[in-house]
Amino acid sequence: MDPEEVEFLGEKHLVSIVPSFTSESVHLIQGDYGPFRAGLPIRVPLWVAVNLKQQKRCRIQPPEWMDVDTLELIKTDEKLSRVFTKMPSEFYMVEVKQLLGCASDDIPRADEIRTIVKDIWDIRMSKLRSSIDLLVKNHEMYAAVDNLTMMEINSMRPLLPHALDHIYRMKTFQPNVGSQSQTMSFSTHSRVSTSFQS
């Protein structure tokens, strides 16, 4: 999966906005939102919020956790804990990126938030790599991956199963020898010829 696809999923998350216009409710596939009253906060999907903000028709209220002190706390927790701590939002990277991208004037100390979130991300990725290394080195059977967010899983997904495939192959590979090789090569041959026809 591409990061863009994860972003797409994350854009369904709700955020609070304060609209500067009045309108009837809108009917979307995801659900109905509205009616919009100027000055009254309302929760809408992230993509709607970004769109309205770009048209300068609303003010975005940042989520509670998007605040320097809270994030500093999360960062310290993450650093001290050996396991992954629970993130305030499943799509924290997407939300931070989208909201800071279009509404940095609505969010106090946006620059600092950006740096802290990147730090948290780096710490978690470094942890993730260490635990993968541990998993592979010790030939563990399974790993508990609580509290990992989708973006983090996604960034490791191509590499880890690929490497595990190779390990599995090294454990099970038997070169086909002797009388077996006749039948084996025959069967591969017939399979190849069918794929030529298609």
Add this chain to the structure above:
Amino acid sequence: MPLQTAYYPDYFAVDDILATQDRIPCTFLQDAVKLGKLNPAEEQADLKAGTNIELPLWLVADITTTRQPVVAPSLPKMYKEGNREILKADPCAVDLHKLSTHFYELGLYVKQFDPRESVAEILLQTFTLRLRFVMDLSDNTVSNPSVMQKLDRLERSVFKSGHDAKMKLVSWLKVSEMPLEAASMVVNHKKRKRVDDDLF
């Protein structure tokens, strides 16, 4: 049909074909009539039993498993005791590509020539211990193809899948109007990485 680059050997897997081209040292057990030209050192028409010669793996695999084996294969030198000790000591320091371009693929085939199965063991151990090294390379390299030089073909494919994901993430982070990045002070602060390593 697309070019078959899968690591799982089928008839047309390029990596498999290339790996089985590699030469294996063999000793002839029988006289081979009219095969003298295989041995450039001697001018005779026939190969005598006991001659040592290097033959490609695809040939060796077929003529050693018949009822009367023609040749007795031995391990190529990169899988021998001496090299195994080096690989055991520090797998990450070894230039695997220099040892053999298809270290793992070839190793999977030649492990049958080693009755004590220490080749199979060293392959697995080398791969698992080097994975961290490959993973860190793929994560920290932005655009420098020379880092792959120490990796063999199989590791390169793993490196590439990790590297592609990383590049996608980096470009995703960059497209927004305000790219998410660590402060320049943090990036330039070299001790930071070491502190993190100690923690985990």
